[in-house]
Amino acid sequence: MKKVERRGLSGDAADRIRDAILDGTFLPGTALREVELAATLGVSRGAVREALASLEHEGLVQSEWHRGTRVTDVTPEVAEEVYTLRATIERLASTLAAQRATPAELAELDDVVDRMAIAVESGAEAVELLALDIEFHDRVYRAARHRRLCEAWLALRSSVRLCQLTRIRLGRAGYRGLVVDEHRELVELLRGTAEKRLARVAEEHVLGAMTALTKDLAP
Amino acid sequence: MKKVERRGLSGDAADRIRDAILDGTFLPGTALREVELAATLGVSRGAVREALASLEHEGLVQSEWHRGTRVTDVTPEVAEEVYTLRATIERLASTLAAQRATPAELAELDDVVDRMAIAVESGAEAVELLALDIEFHDRVYRAARHRRLCEAWLALRSSVRLCQLTRIRLGRAGYRGLVVDEHRELVELLRGTAEKRLARVAEEHVLGAMTALTKDLAP
């Protein structure tokens, strides 16, 4: 069984605010006032403060001394930073996962890819595909058994999601065709022993997404 | 001129506590009670809370729900995690720095290495060498011009320092001889255009330090 996670109000608050940002309820540049959020969420300012600190750590918002916190804007620079950093850590994650993943974990990865395939065929929303994409990589990181690496991923994950959502909103959702095959290949490589190839593919898998997005973001 | 940094009490508090941990004032496993620290530092519990959250983010302490926060123990596992992750991001940092560093920044790196050489010759304390080592890498990351990468380094830096300090305390300070040459080589590679070699050397520079430490930590 999985451990029950005990969190405080600030954790819940962070989730709500994060969702609102990813929803598009809070557009980039929006000022997130502590008192306002505290009133809306029905918690104290302290909890909101902690939540905002978490989100800043995730790169979703930025705060300045005595000037409040605003939702981060997705510029080409941000996208490049997020994806280059992600590509780098994904390289380590996949290498470790290949060494340490149990057969059960690999099977679960297969399962996620299958669900992706079904989603693509049945013409599901892009957002659903995105969730599966994230889940896939979550599992890879978990299989790597590297606490700090997982934390690094958690710190990046929301930004990755925001970048991908931005891309979807821009209409260029053209990754439907590739997504299944790319992930399928990753699982196969994780299963095998071709370490070098895996590291390269894992890195390129991420960098490919980056170039697609930065191209879209550039005017 | 450099921007004046405006921070609150929690920033100062975090610095004090961090120093105390790196000093050895708070040994691994020590419980850090909020009220106690608040009284000692002369600030409110809120500020201490924020400070501890920062330190947790840096990996120096760990906290559990309603059970307080304790200083992280430096186990071989922790050392391995810290150094593998560091090696990975250092790879990206050095590649970027090679592309983006200005001549002035490269000259400053030379300067740091020179100071290292002087410190080694004059038989300075290991702790001083360590500070220069950290400063060197700080500058490399800054030269990479990648905000998120810098943040990832800041999150790791204290842990790196803690690991190195642990090593010094164990008596195996044998890196005096290598430290200058290794960094000298890194600067030369940053200056040149041999990207692949640079990435490899930068990674090995870190992984070498890791194997040395994990060997020491293992009983």
Next chain:
DNA sequence: GCTCCTCCTAATGTCGACATTCGGACAAGT
């Protein structure tokens, strides 16, 4: 002797009030 239950204590989690800081508006001086 073992388990389970109940209390108790010491710590963290949460809250709203007060202090500080920022940026802009407005007026005075050069």
Next chain:
DNA sequence: ACTTGTCCGAATGTCGACATTAGGAGGAGC
């Protein structure tokens, strides 16, 4: 016209009091 100084509103930074929780000591039941 431009700069400089002052004030003001609104937000964050800081604080100590109160609520909640975890874990242990102690006793009752079996």
